[in-house]
Amino acid sequence: MIEAQGLAKRYGSKTAVDNVSFTVHPGKVTGFLGPNGAGKSTTMRMIVGLDNPSSGNVTVNGRRYAEHRAPLREVGALLDAKAVHTKRSAYNHLRAMAATHGIPNSRVKEVIEMTGLGPVAKKRVGGFSLGMGQRLGIAAALLGDPHTVILDEPVNGLDPEGVQWVRHLAKGLAAEGRTVFLSSHLMSEMALTADHLIVIGRGRIIADAPIEQIISDQGQVRTRVRTDNPSELIRVLAGDGVTSKQLEPEMLEITGADSHRIARTALDHQVLLYELTPLQASLEEAYMQLTNDSVEYHSADLPQATQAAGVGEGK
Numbered sequence: 001m002i003e004a005q006g007l008a009k010r011y012g013s014k015t016a017v018d019n020v021s022f023t024v025h026p027g028k029v030t031g032f033l034g035p036n037g038a039g040k041s042t043t044m045r046m047i048v049g050l051d052n053p054s055s056g057n058v059t060v061n062g063r064r065y066a067e068h069r070a071p072l073r074e075v076g077a078l079l080d081a082k083a084v085h086t087k088r089s090a091y092n093h094l095r096a097m098a099a100t101h102g103i104p105n106s107r108v109k110e111v112i113e114m115t116g117l118g119p120v121a122k123k124r125v126g127g128f129s130l131g132m133g134q135r136l137g138i139a140a141a142l143l144g145d146p147h148t149v150i151l152d153e154p155v156n157g158l159d160p161e162g163v164q165w166v167r168h169l170a171k172g173l174a175a176e177g178r179t180v181f182l183s184s185h186l187m188s189e190m191a192l193t194a195d196h197l198i199v200i201g202r203g204r205i206i207a208d209a210p211i212e213q214i215i216s217d218q219g220q221v222r223t224r225v226r227t228d229n230p231s232e233l234i235r236v237l238a239g240d241g242v243t244s245k246q247l248e249p250e251m252l253e254i255t256g257a258d259s260h261r262i263a264r265t266a267l268d269h270q271v272l273l274y275e276l277t278p279l280q281a282s283l284e285e286a287y288m289q290l291t292n293d294s295v296e297y298h299s300a301d302l303p304q305a306t307q308a309a310g311v312g313e314g315k
């Protein structure tokens, strides 16, 4: 369990993390989501003692990271995959880490196999691709078989097979009862991996809830309706925060009224309905709505075609 209380980090006049309190529970995957510069990495660095809080505190299983006698066995973290000796082989890098904690070589071999690094284990880390570097970082995080696993952007640079592997790994670790805390800016990936989300924007927590709740709280109720008299239905539903968009000659998307109210109003006015489908907001929509005011670095507006191609996304 990770517990942060009133945690803050200031760099000169810049407040990177602003008085945040949260708990990350064991047995589930908790996603840490937020726009670029929101304070995710700084928070994670404070959890593992790489940065000192300006105020507040954070503990893992009741103790600050530095107070654990064998921290690698308690907390495994992937924070900066590039922070390794580039001249060493992956195997030697992991062996050196293991030696500081009395972890046997057999465990080094185990994590190399688990992370798919077998074929490149004897190669110099300097020549690794971004994805291989991520796998090595994850191998290092798992080395001490820790009860708490913290991964900062673990799927960054991984191919689709690697992304799926991280997803299964995170879920598997949580199913074993471990505390799993991972950050990502890929909402779609979070939707598939996390059970619970903590959303941060401009250094502050803006949501801390199970994923389904975040979606249902943020997503406006939208309903797709097919009717043979759309103009009459629009007229009788109008007002009271209800808006209707005509998508096809007989199809409307109605926001601000649930299916029950739409059906009742239609019946009262003798309007025939032949489809009534509640539409679930996606996590991405909920996230955009939540973080709308907290995005520090807005992309310039791009032409539709460029946006569709995915150019101009965050890192």
Ligand SMILES: Nc1ncnc2c1ncn2[C@@H]1O[C@H](COP(=O)(O)OP(=O)(O)OP(=O)(O)O)[C@@H](O)[C@H]1O
Pocket: 011, 014, 015, 016, 017, 034, 035, 036, 037, 038, 039, 040, 041, 042, 043, 185
């Ligand atoms: N060493 C530092 N000195 C000064 N400012 C810093 C330092 N580290 C982080 N910051 C600032 O603190 C804020 C939070 O940064 P942080 O890296 O924690 O955000 P993040 O949510 O991890 O972002 P990203 O998704 O872009 O990695 C940013 O505005 C960043 O510029």
